Amino acid sequence: MQLKNGAKIAVIGGGPAGSFFAHFALTYARQLGIEVSVTIFEKKDFARKGAPGCNMSAGVLSEALLRKLPEHNIHLPPSCIQQEIEGYFLQVPEYGIPLHYPHKTRIVTVFRGSGPRFADRDVSESFDYFLLEHAKEMGAQVILDPVTNIQIPKNPKDSIKLTYGKEASKTEYTADLVVGAFGVNSDTLYELQKLGFGYIPPKTVQTCIMDIYPTRAVNNALYGNNIYVFSLGLKFIRFASFIPKGDFLTICLVGTKEMNKTLLNEFLNQPKIQEMLPKGWDDVKKRCICFPKIPVNHARHPYTNRFVIIGDAGISRTYKNGIDSAFTTAQLAAKTAFEKGVTEKDFEKGYFNPAKILLGRDNVYGSVIxxxxxxxxxxxxxxxxxxxxxxxxxxxxxxxxxxxxxxxxxxxxxxxxxxxxxxxxxxxxxxxxxxxxxxxxxxxx
Known part of the structure; x- marks a missing residue:
């Protein structure tokens, strides 16, 4: 079952996974000499500040990803970059030590939306907005409305029907292929369980991200161009980091259990953390806090005929490099759709099995570490x-x-x-x- 000339592809979710899939789908279609339409459905506006435009992420782009993007003609503009990171600093209860790499690396920090809710100015272009605009330049259409219903037909030869839009103006869309790129913080993945094709979402843990406003001068004085990582012996914390982003500082916490405001405050009140925080950090008018989920394993059966789920709602690297995983899974799924086909077996062999080898098996070692x-x-x-x-x-x-x-x-x-x-x-x-x-x-x- 192949995608043919005039095929319609619907992508649910306009974050990195969705935009990367649109990029690869349109690239492969041109290489094969066929015309397809790609429509991305996204309910958030990444040009907005705060929750309406944010995809809730630490916002660190790895060296590996920054190397891959230009290789695939995706050129990150300077306007997206909040800060160039030169290194990491590991802080333990009694000592701190800089970590370095033998060769000069390039790591940058970005915002996924247009900055924290309290930002009194635009913080330049958000990373997700840039990728979505790139997909549009490639030829994708973007509809800023949520998908509210998915109907998968019993006959695999029939198209999938989507319903999108607000209650008063719902519209139907028929697609030859639907790509789920909505992430684990969406309610959509739980609705998909009801469709009966065997999808079970990944298990998740609730994390915490807090943005504060020290100003660039204070950030430079306290942290330089370094990301600070803390290992303070706190039983409820698995990872904790301070991530400088120009005028802003992102505090990222991943717990051994669900993070909440009580645990956040317990972390912030640690003597060593109090020493490291800038003055005025606790001004509630200049704080932006969210508690996003991240996957701790991969989904089961994230595919069926004409439907495939990518990104962290499908399979990703545990606790690390979610955007890199979005890139990898988008490329695998798009290549499968255009080179093999869009049947359940095609996605099993061409997408999910290779992804489990690349990411799933490695996560076993990650769990031990x-x-x-x-x-x-x-x-x-x-x-x-x-x-x-x-x-x-x-x-x-x-x-x-x-x-x-x-x-x-x-x-x-x-x-x-x-x-x-x-x-x-x-x-x-x-x-x-x-x-x-x-x-x-x-x-x-």
Missing amino acids: LTANDIISGEKHLVSSHIKYMFEHPDTWETKRMNEVLWNSVTGNAPYKDIFFKSVHPRLLINLFLVTARSLLRKNE
Whole structure:
């Protein structure tokens, strides 16, 4: 079952996954010499500030993604970039140490909408708005209305019917292929379970993102061009980071359980965090807080005839690089649709099985690393002794290996599998054991 000349493709969701799919679909169609129409349905306006325009993300674009975009003729304009990041700084209870990479990397921070709700000016172009405009320039049509109903026919030869629009002005749209790019924070994925093709959404955990307004001068004085990552031994925190974005600072928290305002305040009231926060951070008029969900595993059966789900509502890398995963899954699904077909079997073989190899299998190693991290980070003395060793012995093989493991862990710059095997190198483990033993002996003297 192939897409033919005049085929209509509907993309539900205009975030990165949807825009990337439109880009690849239109690219493959031109290469094959066929004309298709791509229509993206998106209920948010990414040119607006605050919740109406925000896709609720930390907003860090990885080195790998920034390398891939121009290779596919997607050129990120300077107007999208809030700040160029030069490095990461790891802060533990007693010590802090900069993390670096052997070669100069390029990491940037962006806003997914047009900035926090309290911004008194436009913060330049949002990343999601740029990608959606790029898709439009490629030939996609964008409809700023929600899809309210999906009807998948019993006969796979028949088209899928969508209903979109507000209550008073609902319209039907018929598509030869429908792409779900709506993300795990949408109610749409739960509606899809009722359609009976076997889709089960990923499990999720609720995170927290808070934007404050220190000003660029204060950010530069406190953090420079570094993202600060915290490992303070808090049982309820898995990741915590301060991400500078020009005049703004994004505080991102991922917990071992659902984040809420109580846990957010508990984190912010930690003595070390109080030392690191800028003055006036608690001005409620200059705070923007949300609690988005992120997936902790992948969906089951995110495809059927003429319908495929991509991005984090389908499969993504656990806890890291959601936009990179959106790029990968969009490319796989689009390539499958144009080179193989749009049947359930086509999407299983061409999209989901390769995605599970690339992302799903790697997430198994990620789970092991994250569990180990939860255990180790809870032992404050253990963490501090290792960081102290790195600080005092910067040129040893062990420090360089630890730096590489930590860098790749916080940036997502390498697959979890690579991080795992580098972290369990016998020489490194023996050294860490000796460092820990000596530290414990000194503590007990």
